Amino acid sequence: xxxxxxxxxxxxxxxxxxxxxxxxYLDNAATSQRPKPVLEAIRDFDTQHNANVHxxxxxxxxxxxxxxxxxxxxxxxxIGAPADELVFTRNTTEAINLVAAAWARxxxxxxxxxxxxxxxxxxxxxxxxxLGVTMKFxxxxxxxxxxxxxxxxxxxxxxxxxxxxxxxxxxxxxxPIETIIKLAKKVKARVLIDAAQSVQHxxxxxxxxxxxxxxxxxxxxxxxxxxxxxxLKKERQEEMLPFMTGxxxxxxxxxxxxxxxxxxxxxxxxxxxxxxxxxxxxxxxxYHNRLGMINIRAHEKELxxxxxxxxxxxxxxxxxxxxxxxxxxxxxxxVFDQYHAHDVAQVLDSEGVAVRSGHHCTMPLHQRLxxxxxxxxxxxxxxxxxxxxxxxxxxxxxxxxxx
Amino acid sequence: xxxxxxxxxxxxxxxxxxGDLTDFxxxxxxxxxxxxxxxxxxxxxxxxxxxxxKFTGIGxxxxxxxxxxxxxxxxxxxxxxxxxxxxxxxxxxLGIPISITRQKCALLGVAIWQKxxxxxx
Numbered sequence: 417x418x419x420x421x422x423x424x425x426x427x428x429x430x431x432x433x434x435x436x437x438x439x440x441y442l443d444n445a446a447t448s449q450r451p452k453p454v455l456e457a458i459r460d461f462d463t464q465h466n467a468n469v470h471x472x473x474x475x476x477x478x479x480x481x482x483x484x485x486x487x488x489x490x491x492x493x494x495i496g497a498p499a500d501e502l503v504f505t506r507n508t509t510e511a512i513n514l515v516a517a518a519w520a521r522x523x524x525x526x527x528x529x530x531x532x533x534x535x536x537x538x539x540x541x542x543x544x545x546x547l548g549v550t551m552k553f554x555x556x557x558x559x560x561x562x563x564x565x566x567x568x569x570x571x572x573x574x575x576x577x578x579x580x581x582x583x584x585x586x587x588x589x590x591x592p593i594e595t596i597i598k599l600a601k602k603v604k605a606r607v608l609i610d611a612a613q614s615v616q617h618x619x620x621x622x623x624x625x626x627x628x629x630x631x632x633x634x635x636x637x638x639x640x641x642x643x644x645x646x647x648l649k650k651e652r653q654e655e656m657l658p659f660m661t662g663x664x665x666x667x668x669x670x671x672x673x674x675x676x677x678x679x680x681x682x683x684x685x686x687x688x689x690x691x692x693x694x695x696x697x698x699x700x701x702x703y704h705n706r707l708g709m710i711n712i713r714a715h716e717k718e719l720x721x722x723x724x725x726x727x728x729x730x731x732x733x734x735x736x737x738x739x740x741x742x743x744x745x746x747x748x749x750x751v752f753d754q755y756h757a758h759d760v761a762q763v764l765d766s767e768g769v770a771v772r773s774g775h776h777c778t779m780p781l782h783q784r785l786x787x788x789x790x791x792x793x794x795x796x797x798x799x800x801x802x803x804x805x806x807x808x809x810x811x812x813x814x815x816x817x818x819x
Numbered sequence: 820x821x822x823x824x825x826x827x828x829x830x831x832x833x834x835x836x837x838g839d840l841t842d843f844x845x846x847x848x849x850x851x852x853x854x855x856x857x858x859x860x861x862x863x864x865x866x867x868x869x870x871x872x873k874f875t876g877i878g879x880x881x882x883x884x885x886x887x888x889x890x891x892x893x894x895x896x897x898x899x900x901x902x903x904x905x906x907x908x909x910x911x912x913l914g915i916p917i918s919i920t921r922q923k924c925a926l927l928g929v930a931i932w933q934k935x936x937x938x939x940x
Contacts, residue, residue, distance in 0.1 A: 756879035758854055758924065762822060774853050788855025788877065817823050818880060819832060 418707060418715040420800040426451040427798055437768030440806045445585045445613060445747055445794035446772050447635045450696075454638055457699035461692045468688055470664065484691045487698035488681070494701035495611075495630060496621030497647050503684045504645050504694050508612040509539040511631030511646035512579075514684060515608055516543035518659040519629070519652060520577060524549050528576040531605070533562060533591075534784045535584045538777045540610045544579060554580075556784060560587035560737040568599065575605040582614035586778040586792070587737030588720070588747030590618065597625055606652065612636055617716055617745050617796075619709030628652050634693060639700035643693030648684070660686040712797055716746040719795050723748045723804045730811060736790055746795030752811065755818055757789040763817050764791075767810035821915050823880065830884035835891055836873045843873060847934040851923050856882045860890070860931040864939070867898050874931075879924050881917070886928030888912055893932065898939065904932060 424430050427449045432439045441449060461483060467476035469484045485499070492502035505511040520530070530544050533554040544551055552575075555566045562580075571578065578600040583590050593609055600607045608629040611620055616637035622630050629652065634643040648656070658665055658677055665686040668676040677683045704712065720741040727733055732753035738744040752760050757773035764771050771793045775782045782788065793807055840846050843861025850857040858876035862869050872890045889909060893901055909929045910917060917925045 756854075756856075758879040758881070758921070759823075762921075775855065779852070782855075788857075817828075819828065 417718075418711055418797055420715070420798060423451075423707075423798050426453070428452065428455075430798060434768040434770070435766050440769045440803045442748075442793035442795065442799065442803065442807060443770045443772050444796040444799075445636070445776070445792065447641070448616070448638050448796055449798070450638055450640065450700075451703055453703055454640070454696050454699045458640060458692050458696045461695045466692070469691055470682075480691055484689065484694055487694040490698035490701050491645055491694070492647075494704070495615060495632075495647060496623050500680045501622075501647055501650060501653070502645055503648055503681045504643060504689055505631075506642055506690070507633040507635070507644040508537075508610060508631045509543075511644055512539055512608070512610065513543045514646055514659045515629045515631070515648075516547060518656045518684060519648075520544070520547055520549075522657055523655055524576050527574060529572070529574045530577045530579060531567075531570055531575045532579045533567075533581070535560065535562065535587065535589060535778065535781045536579075536581055537585055537610065537612070538779070540579055540581060540608075541780065544577075550574075553780070556589075556781070558785070559739065560584065560589050560781075560785065561743065562589070562591050564592070564595070567596065571599055571603055571605070573603050575600070575603055577606050577608065579608040579610070581610040581612070582620065583618060583745045583747075584737070584778070584781070585613050585747065585794075586776040586781050586790070587749055588744040588794075589738055590614075590743045590745055593627070594625055597627055601626070613745060613747075616704060616712075618713055619704075622647050622649075634697040634700065637697075637700050638703055639697035640693045643690045643697045645697070646684075648681075653680075653683075656684075658686070659684045662686040664688070707797060715797065716795055717741050719799060719801065719804065720744055720746045720748070722801055723793070723795070723807075726804055726808050730808070733811070736785065736787065746799075748793040748795070749790050750792075751787065751790055752814060755814060757791045759818055760791045760811075760814050763814045764807070764810045766817075767806070767813055769793075769807050769810045771807070822917075822921070824915060827880065827884040827913065827915070830887040831880040834874075834883055834887040836894065837887065838873055838875060840873055840875055843871075845935060845938060847931050847938065848876070849927055849930045849934065851878075851882070851927055854879060854882070854924065856924060856927055858882065858886055858927055858931060860886065860928065860935065862893065862935055864898065869893050869896050869898070869901055874928065878927065881921055881924040882927045885909060885913055885925045886931075889928040889932060901932075902936065905929065 467480040489499040606628040630647040635641040736749040761773035840861040846861030848859035856878035860874040863871040
């Protein structure tokens, strides 16, 4: 189990007051806070080693290059991948767009399909829709669980790519990706896992699950904003064209004949990369490694069970998503009486409790569940039962303010 | 909490001029998709004067209260007077600081009024 009291001390922002109350941060599915080791790693790079990578021969440039490449190895190792299969991006959105533009656009034949689900984040729907190919979406149950019968029905020989979130940012639903990948491989479909909500809460090993692509963001896993990554399986890399072109991603450039692209991950990293971001992200991975992903999941599962229990006791509050915490990550989503989610979030904020409200970039999911907007409290390693209790108390205030 | 001052809560709980718009010929709607707010508003004009105004829809306390207050502002006004009702006038009428993220809630009703104005011209 995690020593949350000790963990909290690592996060300077958690000492902040909001509206005169100690901050309770429950918006982790949107972005997470950063611990001291991450902040210090970034500061160390900025104050001691800042230089452009891969080109200079001077000391700083060599240090920066070594740190950038060692960060790549650390981040790749965090998901069980070798360094040359990990490409840094800005975030999950860019990672998925990269696969859509550099792989899917050139590998789907007329008549071939992409299979996704209605519970996806917009960033795992829109990049595929832009391709103009046939897309199918697997339905969910009213509890927000993937309908595997519908999946089996929609997965056919025409399916070239299955793209699915490991864990829903809106309902916390954990999808059975091992089964999904096995079934997809039977029809020779490739698989992309949107792991924006899962690498940091559940952990994943890309070689064990055998996916083709996996995308995630740094800022949702204690790292900085503006850095993310995508795992590109070696065999898929060979089928891919560049994403963006420019410096860094080439080995030879001519004015009168085609350029020769760089080999390996660099081919998809045009321009000066976010080196300090990559270093911060590597520090974030190490932070998770020290705590242990098994311990993180056990802590968040226990907290999810407690949160679901406490919330279900509130009269007029309806929980959205799976009731069983073994298939649900630390995302507590609800509708409170007739109150609009924005009003709920605003009153909670007046009590120092930060939650999110709206459709959480999952409009098709909300439409499927017949909801316009929901309130969402999402958990992480630095949350404990007292944070849930503060949420419950603050919900009382919603009723007294809004009547 | 300033945002939910008494007058605003009163408009939210008891919206004025709220209801069915079927007998309104001049009407329009707008929505804040990210919030799920969706309002429709209609006006009746006679001899250059707003003789009736009504709105309906779903929204948060701020969008419903501000639309309700807007209908009170519009009711009985001449078109010349009503032409001056814009974002600034609406925010002034609400009388509370509205954060950037809630501006679109506070101004949803007025956005429909702007569309109706164009139809009138």
